[in-house]
Amino acid sequence: MRSAAEIESLVKRHQESLLRYLRFLGAEEALAQDLAQDTFVAAIHAEFSDIEPKSTSAYLRTTARNFYFMWLRKHKREVALPGDDVLESAWHEEEGGDFGEGYQRALQNCLGQLTDRARLALKMRYGDNASREQISFATGLDPEGAKTLIRRAKEKLKECITRQVGKQDTYDL
Amino acid sequence: MSEEREQLHERYLESRLREELGPPTDLSDAVLRRIYSQPRRVIPPPRRTPWWRPLAAAASVLLLAGLAVWAIVSFWSGPKGRPLHEVRDRTVAEPTTPSQPRPAPKPAPKPDHTPTPEKQSPTPSPKPAPKGDGTGTQLPTPDKGQPGKDLPPGYTDPPGAFPDPEQPPPVIPGAEPKREDVETPQPAKPEPGPTEAVKTAVVAREFKASRKDGLRVTRAGAFEKRKAEPGFEILSGDRLQVSGWVDVTLTDGTLLRLDGEVTLTEKDAQLGVELHDGAFYADTARLNISAGELAMQLAGIAVVEERLRELDLHLIEGKATSGEHELFASLRSRLGKEGFNRSRSTTWADVSGEYKFLRDVPVRRLLREDLADAPGELWGGEIKDGVLTGPGEKDRGVAFYLREKYTTQQGASVRVRFRIQTTCDLVIQLGADENYRCLQKAVRGGEWHEIEIPLGEFFRTLQKSGDLPVGTDIRRFQIHGEDGDPQLIEIDWVEFNRRPG
Numbered sequence A: 001m002r003s004a005a006e007i008e009s010l011v012k013r014h015q016e017s018l019l020r021y022l023r024f025l026g027a028e029e030a031l032a033q034d035l036a037q038d039t040f041v042a043a044i045h046a047e048f049s050d051i052e053p054k055s056t057s058a059y060l061r062t063t064a065r066n067f068y069f070m071w072l073r074k075h076k077r078e079v080a081l082p083g084d085d086v087l088e089s090a091w092h093e094e095e096g097g098d099f100g101e102g103y104q105r106a107l108q109n110c111l112g113q114l115t116d117r118a119r120l121a122l123k124m125r126y127g128d129n130a131s132r133e134q135i136s137f138a139t140g141l142d143p144e145g146a147k148t149l150i151r152r153a154k155e156k157l158k159e160c161i162t163r164q165v166g167k168q169d170t171y172d173l
Numbered sequence B: 001m002s003e004e005r006e007q008l009h010e011r012y013l014e015s016r017l018r019e020e021l022g023p024p025t026d027l028s029d030a031v032l033r034r035i036y037s038q039p040r041r042v043i044p045p046p047r048r049t050p051w052w053r054p055l056a057a058a059a060s061v062l063l064l065a066g067l068a069v070w071a072i073v074s075f076w077s078g079p080k081g082r083p084l085h086e087v088r089d090r091t092v093a094e095p096t097t098p099s100q101p102r103p104a105p106k107p108a109p110k111p112d113h114t115p116t117p118e119k120q121s122p123t124p125s126p127k128p129a130p131k132g133d134g135t136g137t138q139l140p141t142p143d144k145g146q147p148g149k150d151l152p153p154g155y156t157d158p159p160g161a162f163p164d165p166e167q168p169p170p171v172i173p174g175a176e177p178k179r180e181d182v183e184t185p186q187p188a189k190p191e192p193g194p195t196e197a198v199k200t201a202v203v204a205r206e207f208k209a210s211r212k213d214g215l216r217v218t219r220a221g222a223f224e225k226r227k228a229e230p231g232f233e234i235l236s237g238d239r240l241q242v243s244g245w246v247d248v249t250l251t252d253g254t255l256l257r258l259d260g261e262v263t264l265t266e267k268d269a270q271l272g273v274e275l276h277d278g279a280f281y282a283d284t285a286r287l288n289i290s291a292g293e294l295a296m297q298l299a300g301i302a303v304v305e306e307r308l309r310e311l312d313l314h315l316i317e318g319k320a321t322s323g324e325h326e327l328f329a330s331l332r333s334r335l336g337k338e339g340f341n342r343s344r345s346t347t348w349a350d351v352s353g354e355y356k357f358l359r360d361v362p363v364r365r366l367l368r369e370d371l372a373d374a375p376g377e378l379w380g381g382e383i384k385d386g387v388l389t390g391p392g393e394k395d396r397g398v399a400f401y402l403r404e405k406y407t408t409q410q411g412a413s414v415r416v417r418f419r420i421q422t423t424c425d426l427v428i429q430l431g432a433d434e435n436y437r438c439l440q441k442a443v444r445g446g447e448w449h450e451i452e453i454p455l456g457e458f459f460r461t462l463q464k465s466g467d468l469p470v471g472t473d474i475r476r477f478q479i480h481g482e483d484g485d486p487q488l489i490e491i492d493w494v495e496f497n498r499r500p501g
Helices: A004-025 A029-045 A053-074 A084-098 A101-113 A116-127 A132-139 A143-165 B003-021 B028-036 B052-080 B084-090 B115-120 B177-183 B192-197 B348-354
Strands: B202-209 B215-218 B225-227 B239-242 B246-250 B255-267 B270-291 B294-307 B310-322 B325-328 B331-336 B339-345 B364-369 B382-384 B387-391 B398-407 B412-420 B424-431 B435-443 B448-454 B463-467 B473-481 B488-498
Touching: A004 A029, A004 A053, A004 A084, A004 B003, A004 B028, A029 A053, A029 B028, A053 A084, A084 A101, A084 B003, A101 A143, A101 B003, A116 A132, A116 A143, A116 B003, A116 B435, A132 A143, A143 B003, B028 B348, B202 B255, B239 B246, B246 B270, B270 B310, B294 B331, B310 B339, B310 B348, B325 B331, B325 B339, B364 B398, B387 B398, B398 B488, B412 B424, B412 B473, B435 B448, B473 B488
Parallel strands: none
Antiparallel strands: B202 B246, B215 B225, B215 B239, B239 B255, B246 B255, B255 B270, B270 B294, B294 B310, B310 B325, B310 B331, B331 B339, B364 B488, B382 B387, B387 B488, B398 B473, B412 B448, B412 B488, B424 B435, B424 B473
């Protein structure tokens, strides 16, 4: 068994990426956190070798994916997901070769280019889990207007990030 | 690109936005807790096999072997052997001797031979002896299965009815009085002196159980256990039995979380806990702790567990003293007759992972202002229907002076329930010799918020790098708008709490 310090270090190194991956698969925030914990506990009990970050990350992703599929089966949830190979290639495409650091920098830059109101709406939606009514109250828009504001903000972010990370604009409508 | 791929891309972006804009997530504590937490304690240490049993068994074997040898020798010695019926008259365990059915060939008496088996026969005496031994009496062994010690029907586990383990009457094999000890009500608590003297002192009025009927109390000298219900007063000398866990706030503000069996006492205005079994958590300014012959004094936060007549102590904060021996924060140790030993470092994470009853962190309330009336001078706003209300102008807002100063401690936090009219950034400020503040971003207007902020997150208003030091005397509480005008601020209550860690 690893020491507490080793476990803490392992969790801290991989938790963000693992949570991101579970959300990427479609897990809600609370479920993603539960499954990520299950994944770490299972991996630590399995005494896997943490040789280098890439293989550890792949190992944790596979375990997390299995836990997520088990959860879906147990709760009889139907979620349309592509095959494992498509998922993996889509994930690598987003993350790039630097564990998503380039994407993160681009996102931070692009958020700075949005209007204050759009940023507030995104912050309330994704940072505080605020309802559409709360967002509309805070932004002074009606609920539909708030929804549109968020959608447009995200589109702008996508375009901006694509430009910054140099990705092909293959997914735009 | 396919719709599937588009959906994945969208989810990736949303996931990134949550990461970027949401609160940071740290799973390490939860993972460590799950890995290291094993349901422990709760089960009392296994009952020990009385130490005299192996000796008694060995003595029986020796006796049987001796008898067998004697029988064989008698048999082979022919005319020298004693008649078997004479031997049988003198021994009790003889019937099991294999040589017994054999008729003695010659009845010729040989007296000098007979003492041999008789000398052996006293050897069983060690068997009952331990019961009268000082060591043996330490063990609570009322149910050893001795016929004379069986409880009569109708007596069902009245803890007060059994003598405390420290002073059971000496047990002499074959002596009858033992039965009386069990049956007679009055010797149930054979320490009437201190108990009687402080019997009426109330030691706690406030408690919270994790389960319904989770706390049962046996009053000193009584048999029946009472269910503790709201309004119940715990008196000095009351013995508390817990199912699940129970938080008890003593009259001096000490917080106890119990997972075991204890007696609460007050003597010379000093509150104390006598631990009989299990473990408890304490957050206290000063508390006497005892278990059997062991005693110590605690000032701080600790978890104490009774283990094989010694005390395991996990000291999170403060100091523990036992005679001349002292133990300081962040150490765990075992208290025996020789003082603290086997000390090694520990943290709250270690302790809370080890004890199931601490998974839900105990919180001690140190000071609360309900604002039913003005606690001290108001400095912005006025009190209406138990709520301090006022305009939210920048740099002033609403503020009040505490009824009494609060001196900050390690692990403390401030908790407040408030409402503002318009969404904006807010400053929560604590006034001491200098002001310390904490900024709350984009607080939503029009709804009540209940937030808790660790005091470690406050920083000096005039110099952001300066944290709020432990030991600062806080006198004033204030909320005002920072970026934007909240229009109206209402404060329902404010409290200062402390939790370990």
